[in-house]
Amino acid sequence: MRRNPKPDCGQRNPKHSASVPKRSLRRTAPDGRKKTASRWENSLPNYCFKILGGLSVADIDTGLVLEVLQQPVATNDGVKPLWEAKTVTASKLRGRIESVLQWAKVHGLREGENPADWKILKYTLPSKSKVHKEKSYPALAYAEIGAFMSELRKREGIPARALEFAVLSAVRSGEARGAKWEEIDLAARVWTIPAERMKKEREHRIPLPDAAVKLLESLPRCEGDDRVFPAEKAAELSDMALLLIIQRMHKKKLAADGVGWTDPKSNNRIITVHGFRSTFRDWAGETTAYPREVCEHALAHRLPDRVEAAYQRGDLFMKRKGLMTDWAQYCGTVQTAKGDNVVSIQNRKAV
Numbered sequence: 001m002r003r004n005p006k007p008d009c010g011q012r013n014p015k016h017s018a019s020v021p022k023r024s025l026r027r028t029a030p031d032g033r034k035k036t037a038s039r040w041e042n043s044l045p046n047y048c049f050k051i052l053g054g055l056s057v058a059d060i061d062t063g064l065v066l067e068v069l070q071q072p073v074a075t076n077d078g079v080k081p082l083w084e085a086k087t088v089t090a091s092k093l094r095g096r097i098e099s100v101l102q103w104a105k106v107h108g109l110r111e112g113e114n115p116a117d118w119k120i121l122k123y124t125l126p127s128k129s130k131v132h133k134e135k136s137y138p139a140l141a142y143a144e145i146g147a148f149m150s151e152l153r154k155r156e157g158i159p160a161r162a163l164e165f166a167v168l169s170a171v172r173s174g175e176a177r178g179a180k181w182e183e184i185d186l187a188a189r190v191w192t193i194p195a196e197r198m199k200k201e202r203e204h205r206i207p208l209p210d211a212a213v214k215l216l217e218s219l220p221r222c223e224g225d226d227r228v229f230p231a232e233k234a235a236e237l238s239d240m241a242l243l244l245i246i247q248r249m250h251k252k253k254l255a256a257d258g259v260g261w262t263d264p265k266s267n268n269r270i271i272t273v274h275g276f277r278s279t280f281r282d283w284a285g286e287t288t289a290y291p292r293e294v295c296e297h298a299l300a301h302r303l304p305d306r307v308e309a310a311y312q313r314g315d316l317f318m319k320r321k322g323l324m325t326d327w328a329q330y331c332g333t334v335q336t337a338k339g340d341n342v343v344s345i346q347n348r349k350a351v
Contacts, residue, residue, distance in 0.1 A: 043093050047071065047082065057104040062115040066124060069094060084131045091128055094121065138263035139275030142283035146334040148261060151249055159241040161215060162229040166242070166273060168212045168328050170280040170298055172199065173273040177237040179228040181221070189213055204300045207321040209328035242273050280327060288326060294319045 051068050052060060073085040083090045098116035105114065113120060140148055145167075152164055166176035175193055184191045191206040198204050208216075222230060231237040246261060250270050254260030262268040263275065277299055284295040296302075297316045 040096055043089065043096065047089075047093055048097065056109075057101060058110040060101060060110075060115060062120060062124075065094070065097060065115045065121070068097070069121075069125065083125055087128050087131050094118070136266065137272045137275040137278065138266040138269040139278035139282075140261065140263065140271045142279050142287070142330075143335045144261075145276075145279055145283070145331050148249075149331045150334055151253075152245070155245065155249075158219075158229050158231075159237060159245050161219060162237055163242045163245050163273065165212060165215055165229075167276045167280075168209065168215070168331060169206050169324070170277055170327070171206070171300075172277070173239050173242055175204075177229055177239065177242070180226045181228055182226055184208075184216065184228070186213060186216060198300060200300060200302060202300070205315060205317055207317060207324050209325045211328040211332060239273065246271060246273065283327065283330065284323065287330075288323070290319070290323050294323055298323055 048068055051071065052064060055064070069083045069090050070081040072079045073082045075085045082093075094116055098114055098118075101110065101114050101116055104110045105112075149164070149167065152160060152167075162176055165179070166173060169176065169191065171193070175197060178197055179191070179193075183193060186208075189208040191208055191212075193204045193206070195201045195203045216228070219228065227236070229237045231241070247270060250260040250262070261271050263271055281295060281299060284290055284298070285292075294316050298320050
C-alpha cells in the first residue's frame, strides 16, 4: 500500500503572512503572472541597467538597444553577443524594452518610432531561427512508460505523486506542481486549470481517468492549505523535486542494466518531466486512431492552422475522456514485447 509522508500542516499565523513584503510574495507565489513580474525584475537589471540605467527614456535609440542585445556574454564556446549566446532570453528582453518604451510614448515621455520594435531591428539582427535551434526535451519511449510508472509507484512522498499525476494528465510540470483542490472536481472527474496558470493563458479542462482520481483520493489534506502537492518549506513544490525523483530512478536502473531511464534520440540524456508530454503525443499519434486535434487539445496546444482554430471553439472534452482513459490504462501496463503497446480500437464507439 502506498504511503505518503505527512506534510507540514502546522497552523500559519495570518498576521505574520501579511507582514511579508509584497516584493517577496511576488517572487515566491505560484501565480503565473507574479512569476512573469519576477522575470522582468531580474532581466532588466541583469542586462539593461548597466547600459541604459540613468538615461531618460527619450534618449534611448536603436544604437543603445542594439548595444544591450549584442553585449558580450561568456559561453562554453567563448565570448558571444547576447543575441546569439542566449537568443530566447535576448528576444524576451527586446520585447520588454519595447513595452517600456511604448508605455513611455503613450504617456508623452518620448516621441518617434520605438527603437526596440522588431520591424526596425530585423535589418540588423539575424532572426531567432537562424541563431537558435529549439532543443527537444529528452523523453521516454512510450513502450517503456509502463515499466517506468511501475517503478515510480513504488516510491513514497509528495514529489513522486506529483510526477505520477503530471504523467497521467500529460501536463507541464508547473501546472501539476501548482494544482489546487479548488480546481479539482472529483465527483465529476474534472481538473480545471485556470487561465493564469496556463502557458497560453487559456483555461484548460482535463478529464481525470480512474488512476488519477485514485491518486488524488490517496493524498492527505491539510486544513487551510489548498495545495494538492504541498511543499514543507516553499510556496510551491519545485521542479527540481520532481527531477530528483527521475534521477534517483535512473541511477538505480543504470546500475541494474547499464542504460537507465534515457532517451536514445537525445544523445542518451536522462529523461525529463516535460519529456513525458512527448511520450504521450508519440503514443497517441502512433498507436491510437484519435484525431490530431483531440491529441493537441489534450496537451493544451493551439492548432497550427489559424483558420481551423478559429472554427474549433470547443475543447473536445468528451473525446479527450476516452484518450486520457486509454493513456492511463497504457501507463498501467508493463510492455513486454512488440505489439503490446498497441491500443485496440475495434470495440471503441465513436463519441
